[in-house]
Amino acid sequence: MIDSELTIVIPAYNEAPNLQPVISEVLQSASSNNWKVILVNDGSRDDTPQVLAPFLKHPKFEVLEHSLNKGYGAALKTGLSQAQTQYVLSFDADGQHNVADIPRLLEAAKSQNADLVIGSRKTESSSFRGIGKAMIKAFARSLMPLPIEDLNSGLKLYKTGLVKLYLPLCPNGMSFSDILTLLFINQRNKVIELPIQIRSRQDGKSTISVLTAFETLMSILNISMMFNPLRIFLPLSLLSLLAGLAWGLPIIFAGRGVSVGSLLMLITAAIFFSIGLIAAQVAAVRQQLLDMQRFGRNFPNDC
DSSP: OOSSHHHHHEEESSOOOOOOOHHHHHHHHHHHTEEEEEEEEEOSSSSSHHHGGGGTTTTTTTEEEEESSOOOHHHHHHHHTTOOSSSEEETTSSEEEEETHHHHHHHHHHTTTTTTEEEEESSSSSSHHHHHHHHHHHHHHHHHHHOOOOOTTTTTTHHHHHHHHHGGGSSSSTTTTHHHHHHHOOOOOOOOEEEOOOOOOSSSOOOOOOHHHHHOOOOOOOHHHHHHHHHHHHHHHHHEEEEEEEEHHHHHTTTTTHHHHHHHHHHHHHHHHHHHHHHHHHHHHHHHHHHHHHSSSSSTTTT
């Protein structure tokens, strides 16, 4: 670990109009608190290199480059993986976050020994996006416990060792923030929220779309499959079983034999149940491997 306790990671893609004030504000705070700042230029095609040029000699500032645009998640992976401090924080480049919130998140992490501190937004930039996020949150809650309100906030502070452990399981796209949060929750890490106020975007437009929402839903489903597949397969098995019985029993009681459709539904129920059991065994092995990476091969007595 370097002689600092926090690294701030800023992913940037075509955010040149917003970068100068964001970097100036972040670097001022970083210099005062001995923090490090890593900006990941994710293949920007605008004037981002020219905007960054005056800051390159700053001792607390480092720029990492992607030759091509790889995605919001990929940019964060690159920056988070390079952090060598105890804590690492993600900070969006669109100018909506307030630098004054960073010390609050850091103090909360230290005082409450939290593994993840989320800057929870109380306002939403558009009703359309608010509806989409509510749907994503409801879908996530149907598959796993979700004790937080703001799943995809871009302002999050992590314990560096834990976030590096989970990075290989996260997607490269916009759903990265959601999935990483769900991983922390699913692995029973301590996750807390602090309220923050966001500012309006000064320039440019968000890249979040309906496709982003669909990708997020699929990523949430994938994470549930990875760690708790029975949450998916048991309901499917039960529904198939009930449908088969509801279809077949009246026909049997009427003395008309056994319905082929009913048998098909019962067989489907057995297949779903069997696949769920196999998937649960694979999930248990994956969980054991994660625990071995986190704790070492000699598990603590309480594991």
